[in-house]
Amino acid sequence: MKITCSKQQLTEAVSNVQRAVSTKSSIPALEGILLKAHGQEVTLCGYDLELGMTTTIEASVEEPGNLVLSARLFGDIVRRLPGEQVCIASDEKNITAITCGLSEFSIVGIPAEEYPEIPSITGETTIDLPHSMLKSMIRQTIFAVADTDAKPIHTGTLFELGGGTLRLVSVDGYRLAIREEPVQANEEASFVVPGKTLNEVTKLLSDSEEETLSLVVGRRHILFKIGNYTVISRLLEGEFLDYKAAIPAASSTEVLVNTRSFIESVERVSLLITDRLKSPVRCLFEDNEIKLSCSTSMGRANDQFEAQITGSNVEIGFNNRYLLDALRNAEGDEVKVQLNGPLSPMKLLPREGNAFLFLVLPVRLKSDS
CATH class of the missing domain: 3.10.150.10 (DNA Polymerase III, subunit A, domain 2)
Structure with a gap:
């Protein structure tokens, strides 16, 4: 195989395809990228038996052929090459010369026959x-x-x-x-x-x-x-x-809340929570206000902000990370929160419509003694 191609196109293709390559495998070829040179292009494949990625870039192909090169080594070499055109040439023993500008590498390749076949798909x-x-x-x-x-x-x-x-x-x-x-x-x-x-x-x-x-x-x-x-x-x-069975059918409390205000308030009271010191964020929804509190052995935090609340007052606890993940992934300046008592999941919806629906399970709160 002997090809010449753009260093920029090759770098981008290798960086992407490399993500589908197995980092540790009992099949050495799976730790490599399969290169197939034919016509006026070269195809690069990465595959780890579960996920496969393939792309094709333009190339000047002097000698067509197939070859597997170590993804880690090949990727590191290509990214650091100094010129704009890369020449890759391999002999019958798969010894591969990679040349670019004044840099030249010679690395050992793996025969393409050892590369497992990527599954084909019949589109149903x-x-x-x-x-x-x-x-x-x-x-x-x-x-x-x-x-x-x-x-x-x-x-x-x-x-x-x-x-x-x-x-x-x-x-x-x-x-x-x-x-x-x-x-x-x-x-x-x-x-x-x-x-x-x-x-x-x-x-x-x-x-x-x-x-x-x-x-x-x-x-x-x-x-x-x-x-x-x-x-x-x-x-x-x-x-x-x-x-569908997990989504609560009814809600006794509905809250319209500014998404950013809710996120920032949860982030503030979460400052006392660490991987070692876990504690739920306690949320009290009443009188058009959301009051948040958290207490760990490091101390106690309280915060509150306004919201539009209709229905029953409710006090409920959440894992701070799960609550933040839901709020951060809600698109829109305002979100609708539906609650049905302290032990039923919180439902998070857009202000209007039903483009998304997030459920967060509550954490049972210990009563203050």
Whole structure:
């Protein structure tokens, strides 16, 4: 194989594809990036048996061929090269020369035959979405994905497509996040995408409403086509929580609150909470005011701010991090908070409409003695 390509394009491609490469694997080839040179382009692949990422860049191909290079070493070399054009040439023993300007490296490659085949997908369902929409939907639900494997299905986000609506649902046992948007799709589908995959997908998405991506959903895998990148991931299997049953049907207290005021107040009283000194944030909703307090062995904090409260007074406790995650991911200057007593989950909604719904489970408060 012998190719010449732009250092800038190669650096960007390697940096992105490298994120799908296995850092430790019993198959040495999986710790590398597969390069396939043909025609006037070179394709780069990273794959860790669960997530695969592929992209193609322009190249002058003198000798076509395939080769696997250590992702860590190749990435470090490419990022530090001094010139604008990179030449990569390998011999029959896979000894690879990387030349750029006056710098030259010679590294040992791995035969491409040792690289596992990335799964192909037959598209049963295809959806086209604007970049900005999917990016916003993932951002508003990924925080509630479980980070432990107690129930592996909950380490992913449920995608529900039907009735011209796409709904994303994440749950981790302490909170729930739902986000929905109207889409131009008649298909019906339900599948769970790993949180790790969605984190990588958002890094490739822009904030553009004009640019679109395609989701191709098969029986066991999903394919994201984003610009000149293709991300393939296995889907999670298992029974997802019946989230509709977890949403409280009634509420005895409704609060309209300034999102920024609520966040800042929680942040202030949380200054006494550390990983070692955990304590709930106590929230008292009464007389159009929210009074927050927190007490640990370091001391006590009290804070309060105004809000529009209708219904019963309620005192309820929350884990400060879970409460902050929900508030920070609520879009809009004001949010609607619905409560149904001190032991029922808090429901967080937009001021108008139902674009998102967050649930945060309360923490049982010890009565002040």
